[in-house]
Amino acid sequence: MADTRTPQQRRHIMQSVGTKNTTPELTLRRVLSGMGYRYRLHAKKLPGRPDIVFPGKKKAIFVNGCFWHLHGCAKGQIPKSRQDYWEPKLRTNRDRDDSNTRKLEALGWSVLVVWQCELRDLSSIMEKVTLFLNNIPEKRSTQAWKSNRLNRRTVSCDR
Helix, strand or coil: CCCCCCHHHHHHHHHCCCCCCCHHHHHHHHHHHHCCCCCEECCCCCCCCCCEEECCCCEEEEEECCCCCCCCCCCCCCCCCCHHHHHHHHHHHHHHHHHHHHHHHHCCCEEEEEEHHHHHCHHHHHHHHHHHHCCCCCCCCHHHHHHHHHCHHHCCCCC
């Protein structure tokens, strides 16, 4: 499949993609503030620099874009053009995410990943964050949680 943009247009688009204060991150921050939570941003001393940190609770939240972190939903697929470039790049992102999560857990931190597509349902996110921050296990089984966590590509976001 050919790219619909010129190389100059594509370059401009890609350069404008930020790593901090993204729209999904700002959305979650608004939700958390509205729920009365106070947090820190982009903790430089923690592996992976989590987007949102609750130091007193030792809880970290990463807000991941579905495309950049290969979520597996409709937005999280490897592009059909230039697969030789995109596949290793995006898989490296996912591997780095897994490594940072393991490092944080080894330091005694709990980690939650919130996906861009999940932010379409704010009531569900509010419940998920509340359960996470209050150490309440999610309703689904532990086995299903581990399976989804280890194999993110199987997760569906068709809401």
